[in-house]
Amino acid sequence: MIIEIDDISKVYEVGTQEVHALRGVSMKVEDNEYLAIMGPSGSGKSTLMNVLGCLDTPSSGSYRFVNELVSEMNDDQLAEIRNREIGFVFQTFNLLPRATALHNVELPMIYNGTPSTKRKSLAKEALEKVGLSDRMDHRPSELSGGQRQRVAIARSLVNNPKIILADEPTGNLDTKTGEEIMEIFEELHDQGNTIILVTHEEYIAEHTNRIVRLRDGRIERDEATD
Secondary structure: OOEEEEEEEEEEEEOOEEEEEEEEEEEEEOOOOEEEEEOOOOOOHHHHHHHHOOOOOOOEEEEEEOOEEHHHOOHHHHHHHHHHHEEEEEOOOOOOOOOOHHHHHHHHHHHOOOOHHHHHHHHHHHHHHOOOOOOOOOOHHHOOHHHHHHHHHHHHHOOOOOEEEEEOOOOOOOHHHHHHHHHHHHHHHHOOOEEEEEOOOHHHHOOOOEEEEEEOOEEEEEEEOO
């Protein structure tokens, strides 16, 4: 079991009001699962993604990541999980504009102290996996939206994480490019990666093997796809 959350709630204080973003969410994610988290705006899907990615802490409930209680981890341990065990892919790519594709992919390894030569070879390998071996020295402004997202995916892979969390990974792309990105995720899943993606697009969610639907901070349905 990679992820096990039990009765997770998240309450934000907004001025004098309490906003209940998650209300008693429980779910498990096995190794090599490929699932989508869906729901209307305000359903809690981004909050759930942030909790799963150890970017935010729940107000109550328990979260076990590979059988370790996340609430008992210190800041260094959480940073280590975010850097080594979880690969993040964002809708807005989050690339350094002045850095080459290769250097952008190297970044997570710079933070964890991987030696320079090894960094470069692993970054090249990751870019080859996403079909960008001929674009390594290009900066983001010299790449199409789809190519930028491929760089972001390569960066998420480079530390060989236990899971990839993708937040609306096709949200800034046209339909054809979005389909190409989903093909990459399918290949990564076939290679053994565990992938969780947040999307509001049904046609994107249909690529996965399981859809968890949220509404008003609760799981409305959790079902396998055809």
